[in-house]
Amino acid sequence: MTHVEALQRTLASGQAALITSPAARHWLSGFFADDGAILLTRDRAVYLLDSRYIEAGEKAVKTLPCALLTRLFENVAAFLGEQVADTLLIEAEQTTVAAESRLKTALTDVATVLADGRLDAAIEQNRRVKTAEELQNLRAAQALTDDGFSYIVEHLSLGRTERDVALDLETYLRKNGSEGVSFDFIVASGENGSCPHAVPSDRPLQKGDLVTFDFGAVVGGMHADMTRTVALGMVSDKQKEIYDVVLSAQRAALACVKAGARCADVDKAARDVIAAAGYGDCFGHGTGHGVGFEIHEAPNLSPRAGDKTLEIGNVVTVEPGIYLPGVGGVRIEDMALVTENGHENLTKSKKSLLIL
Numbered sequence: 275m276t277h278v279e280a281l282q283r284t285l286a287s288g289q290a291a292l293i294t295s296p297a298a299r300h301w302l303s304g305f306f307a308d309d310g311a312i313l314l315t316r317d318r319a320v321y322l323l324d325s326r327y328i329e330a331g332e333k334a335v336k337t338l339p340c341a342l343l344t345r346l347f348e349n350v351a352a353f354l355g356e357q358v359a360d361t362l363l364i365e366a367e368q369t370t371v372a373a374e375s376r377l378k379t380a381l382t383d384v385a386t387v388l389a390d391g392r393l394d395a396a397i398e399q400n401r402r403v404k405t406a407e408e409l410q411n412l413r414a415a416q417a418l419t420d421d422g423f424s425y426i427v428e429h430l431s432l433g434r435t436e437r438d439v440a441l442d443l444e445t446y447l448r449k450n451g452s453e454g455v456s457f458d459f460i461v462a463s464g465e466n467g468s469c470p471h472a473v474p475s476d477r478p479l480q481k482g483d484l485v486t487f488d489f490g491a492v493v494g495g496m497h498a499d500m501t502r503t504v505a506l507g508m509v510s511d512k513q514k515e516i517y518d519v520v521l522s523a524q525r526a527a528l529a530c531v532k533a534g535a536r537c538a539d540v541d542k543a544a545r546d547v548i549a550a551a552g553y554g555d556c557f558g559h560g561t562g563h564g565v566g567f568e569i570h571e572a573p574n575l576s577p578r579a580g581d582k583t584l585e586i587g588n589v590v591t592v593e594p595g596i597y598l599p600g601v602g603g604v605r606i607e608d609m610a611l612v613t614e615n616g617h618e619n620l621t622k623s624k625k626s627l628l629i630l
């Protein structure tokens with residue numbers, strides 16, 4: 275069953291769905307376009323693409339027919355009329371208030387526009403479970419990301435700036451097949467490492483630094499995500515201590531990743547190790563997140579995950595960290611594919627502390 279068919283099954287007769295967010299359109303069609311709109315009912319599907327994308331789309335999209343998008347609201351009204359649909363579900367999380375208002379006004383005589391989260395939930399639930407093709411692309415993206423890590427640790431030298439190293443890493447990945455970058459790469463050295471999402475700066479790498487790399491390649495639209503922290507030249511007792519705590523926490527959380535596990539319990543496994551070592555206040559973010567057509571997607575491994583559980587085919591990151599303002603930080607992140615009895619770690623780079 276294609277993703278289009280899976281989503282169609284969630285619709286009742288008389289209902290249509292309008293999908294405009296780029297990641298969801300990419301997921302449904304296998305084709306990336308900045309702009310466009312997918313319309314579905316139980317029985318019909320069409321991908322509306324404007325003149326910039328229609329030619330490429332007609333060649334690339336295999337899961338539903340394409341048609342020329344001329345004037346969105348008129349195209350949507352015509353589709354609803356042909357399909358006798360009087361309710362239009364839209365993506366609540368992805369639609370701006372302005373766009374929702376314009377759509378409601380334009381369709382006032384045609385259909386009831388509903389942004390009640392139903393469509394988002396159906397997309398999220400289906401996107402969580404990766405297909406064989408998506409997994410193949412994710413494995414390729416992570417293999418390239420692991421290569422990138424091997425490359426960059428061989429090319430680190432004292433005096434190079436974080437910004438220079440980040441650019442070098444990005445260039446390496448793009449030259450070797452990455453379609454882009456999963457997100458703006460993080461290279462955080464020394465005291466900058468205490469900010470989990472530090473932006474690479476002009477700070478030169480120095481002996482005694484811990485350096486955190488958080489980065490990923492993109493293959494077939496699938497985003498890889500990994501983090502490693504390395505030491506330059508030497509390591510202090512404190513640095514070694516926090517590295518060991520983060521590594522233990524990461525392994526404890528990974529050990530909990532399996533089908534049926536509560537997402538909050540995976541998070542707690544990491545958090546408990548860090549708290550027991552006395553660093554509970556130094557780990558503010560969630561333990562992990564789903565990855566796929568977006569760098570952050572469902573499911574989240576967080577204390578606020580409620581009763582959500584992992585299922586076979588989910589791919590999640592596991593990335594606890596410790597951040598000490600004024601001192602630095604450590605984070606270790608792998609991507610894990612959830613299997614029936616456990617998980618397969620898609621990240622192959624070693625996790626023992628590298629002292630370069």
Ligand code: ZN
Nearest residue numbers: 488489499500
């Ligand atoms: Zn990351």
Ligand code: ZN
Nearest residue numbers: 499591593607
């Ligand atoms: Zn991540």
